Amino acid sequence: MVPTAAILLIGNELLSGKIRDRNGHFLATVLRRRGIRLIEMVTVADTLEDIGEALLRLLARTPLVFTSGGVGPTHDDVTLEAIARATGRTLVRDPTMEGILRGHFGASITPEALTMADLPAGTLLRAEGGWPVLRLDLGSAESAVKPPEGVRENARIYILPGIPELCQAKIEALETIPGELPDAGGWALEVLHTELDESDLADALNGVVADHPAVEIGSYPRWTPDEQGQLRCVVRITFEACGDARPQALAARDALAAALGSAAWTDPANA
Amino acid sequence: MVPTAAILLIGNELLSGKIRDRNGHFLATVLRRRGIRLIEMVTVADTLEDIGEALLRLLARTPLVFTSGGVGPTHDDVTLEAIARATGRTLVRDPTMEGILRGHFGASITPEALTMADLPAGTLLRAEGGWPVLRLDLGSAESAVKPPEGVRENARIYILPGIPELCQAKIEALETIPGELPDAGGWALEVLHTELDESDLADALNGVVADHPAVEIGSYPRWTPDEQGQLRCVVRITFEACGDARPQALAARDALAAALGSAAWTDPANA
Numbered sequence: 001m002v003p004t005a006a007i008l009l010i011g012n013e014l015l016s017g018k019i020r021d022r023n024g025h026f027l028a029t030v031l032r033r034r035g036i037r038l039i040e041m042v043t044v045a046d047t048l049e050d051i052g053e054a055l056l057r058l059l060a061r062t063p064l065v066f067t068s069g070g071v072g073p074t075h076d077d078v079t080l081e082a083i084a085r086a087t088g089r090t091l092v093r094d095p096t097m098e099g100i101l102r103g104h105f106g107a108s109i110t111p112e113a114l115t116m117a118d119l120p121a122g123t124l125l126r127a128e129g130g131w132p133v134l135r136l137d138l139g140s141a142e143s144a145v146k147p148p149e150g151v152r153e154n155a156r157i158y159i160l161p162g163i164p165e166l167c168q169a170k171i172e173a174l175e176t177i178p179g180e181l182p183d184a185g186g187w188a189l190e191v192l193h194t195e196l197d198e199s200d201l202a203d204a205l206n207g208v209v210a211d212h213p214a215v216e217i218g219s220y221p222r223w224t225p226d227e228q229g230q231l232r233c234v235v236r237i238t239f240e241a242c243g244d245a246r247p248q249a250l251a252a253r254d255a256l257a258a259a260l261g262s263a264a265w266t267d268p269a270n271a
Numbered sequence: 272m273v274p275t276a277a278i279l280l281i282g283n284e285l286l287s288g289k290i291r292d293r294n295g296h297f298l299a300t301v302l303r304r305r306g307i308r309l310i311e312m313v314t315v316a317d318t319l320e321d322i323g324e325a326l327l328r329l330l331a332r333t334p335l336v337f338t339s340g341g342v343g344p345t346h347d348d349v350t351l352e353a354i355a356r357a358t359g360r361t362l363v364r365d366p367t368m369e370g371i372l373r374g375h376f377g378a379s380i381t382p383e384a385l386t387m388a389d390l391p392a393g394t395l396l397r398a399e400g401g402w403p404v405l406r407l408d409l410g411s412a413e414s415a416v417k418p419p420e421g422v423r424e425n426a427r428i429y430i431l432p433g434i435p436e437l438c439q440a441k442i443e444a445l446e447t448i449p450g451e452l453p454d455a456g457g458w459a460l461e462v463l464h465t466e467l468d469e470s471d472l473a474d475a476l477n478g479v480v481a482d483h484p485a486v487e488i489g490s491y492p493r494w495t496p497d498e499q500g501q502l503r504c505v506v507r508i509t510f511e512a513c514g515d516a517r518p519q520a521l522a523a524r525d526a527l528a529a530a531l532g533s534a535a536w537t538d539p540a541n542a
Contacts, residue, residue, distance in 0.1 A: 011489075012487060012489055013489055013491060013509075014299075014312070015299060015308075015309040015310070015311075015312065016299065016303045016309070016458075016511070017296055017297075017299035017300030017301075017302070017303045017309075018303075018489075018509070019491075020292075020293075020296040021291075021292065021296070022291075025288060025291040025292070026288075028285075028286060028287065028288035029288030030288075031288070032287045032288045032289075037286075038286040038287070038288075039286070039315075039316065039321075040286075040313065040314065040315055040316075040321070040325075041285070041286065041313070041314040042311065042312070042313040042314070043311065043312040043313070044310075044311055045310065045311075046489075050310075050311070054311075072469050072490070072492070073469050073470040073473045074469050074472075074473045074476055074477075074490040075473070075476060075477050075480045075488070075490075076488070076489055076490060105468070105470065108471075109470070110470045110471055110473065110474065111474075112469075112470045112471075112473030112474060112477075113468070113470030113471075113473075116470075163492060163493075163494075165494065187287075197376070197384070198343050198344050198345050198383075199344040199376065199380070199381045199383045199384030199387075200379075200381055200383075200384075201345075202344045202345045202346070202381065202383030202384075203381065203382075203383060205345055205346060206345075206346050206383075209346045216283060217346070217347070218282075218283055218284055218289075218317075218347055219343070219345040219346075219347060220284060220290075221343070221434060222434075223434075223436065238284075238289070240287070
């Protein structure tokens with residue numbers, strides 16, 4: 001079984017186009033490298049309802065959800081409260097998190113800063129040293145709260161910050177903790193290029209797709225100007241497989257290469 | 272009433288991290304400029320079920336959904352079939368689209384290329400000249416099919432290509448058609464900067480938020496190295512309003528500027 005995950009990006013600034021997402025894309029590459037299948041990535045506004053509904057919907061699809069954004073001290077930071085409400089928990093001041101905040105802000109700490117220590121009951125601090133990652137295991141033995149209906153017993157939420165530099169650092173910190181994140185050994189990726197039009201290779205491609213059900217095959221045309229400034233279209237065909245099926249990625253690529261003959265090449269330098 | 276919209280990005284390549292989204296971000300900026308509130312952006316895999324479920328869910332939230340991706344001729348292009356199934360329509364070969372394809376591919380056109388002319392019944396071609404944008408009005412008089420339950424009579428789907436250059440060109444083409452897309456006059460955007468920590472400005476900010484309910488206020492810390500290489504944190508606070516509330520963006524900014532005094536500035540050159 002390939003492990004799955006979903007990403008919930010939170011922030012009006014993403015929906016208004018002021019910010020182009022980096023966190024979701026970075027995390028997607030990390031998940032892919034670890035052989036985790038990302039099944040959905042969704043961006044919602046800074047409201048309790050939107051965050052809560054999206055979270056429960058994603059948790060009904062996969063036991064592993066990463067959120068990013070909305071964990072600061074201002075009015076538009078409502079992620080912790082949204083997660084608490086959606087999962088039927090109260091917000092509880094976490095003494096360790098309070099200590100981290102007091103160490104950071106010193107004697108001048110405000111009540112608003114301290115709200116960042118009010119975490120959904122049962123939240124664990126991971127990757128400490130600086131700002132921790134918040135992890136909420138919905139079915140953990142420590143928690144007396146049952147997971148919401150439709151959510152698996154082993155469901156887990158990682159609550160990441162929205163600031164890209166911090167978010168990326170926290171994901172990298174999680175990766176350094178042995179056994180923290182699933183690892184299914186990554187995906188094998190093989191690539192073929194062709195100047196055939198997608199519609200001309202579709203027939204051969206369909207055959208290879210049918211013969212290699214464990215391989216995820218994608219076809220991506222890209223136009224680039226040649227030396228004369230003419231647009232030249234090269235289709236990049238990717239073959240990916242994970243777990244025991246890894247060797248089949250190469251087999252699928254070789255099958256299509258054989259079918260297309262001299263019209264296809266593997267060297268990316270000519271892509 | 273502020274018009275709303277949602278974006279449905281389709282493609283395994285986005286979920287695997289191979290591609291970082293550009294289409295959703297570009298469209299978000301266009302919608303924002305037109306005063307349309309983007310309520311959700313979601314990325315799903317190339318499957319009939321995932322696309323169909325996401326589409327109906329979004330259509331239950333807003334009458335205007337843009338899809339991007341999955342409209343080519345290969346096995347992983349299932350958007351048209353997914354939309355047809357989800358909306359209870361058949362796929363019908365569109366003669367105008369067939370003519371466009373035959374003009375493009377010539378006598379050597381393949382059956383797979385022609386499948387790109389098989390459109391959900393009732394689909395209109397917009398922004399013709401080259402590749403058209405596909406538009407499906409779910410409650411249109413021409414269509415004998417009722418919208419799915421929970422979907423508004425005026426619901427509309429724009430079906431855009433996934434290739435960023437094409438997608439962007441098609442959005443720009445739609446914008447040139449008078450009355451094609453809603454336009455609520457755009458958003459007023461005012462900005463304030465401060466080196467105060469977010470938690471130190473939260474109290475004043477909460478007051479301004481409470482006094483200006485029509486203004487969307489966001490607070491975004493950003494760390495940048497100064498000339499000595501020390502990290503300096505500047506918080507960018509944005510005040511946005513649309514429609515009749517536009518002037519209130521400036522009023523809200525001025526209210527916070529007055530509350531923060533010399534700790535805040537408006538000149539972006541110092542940001």
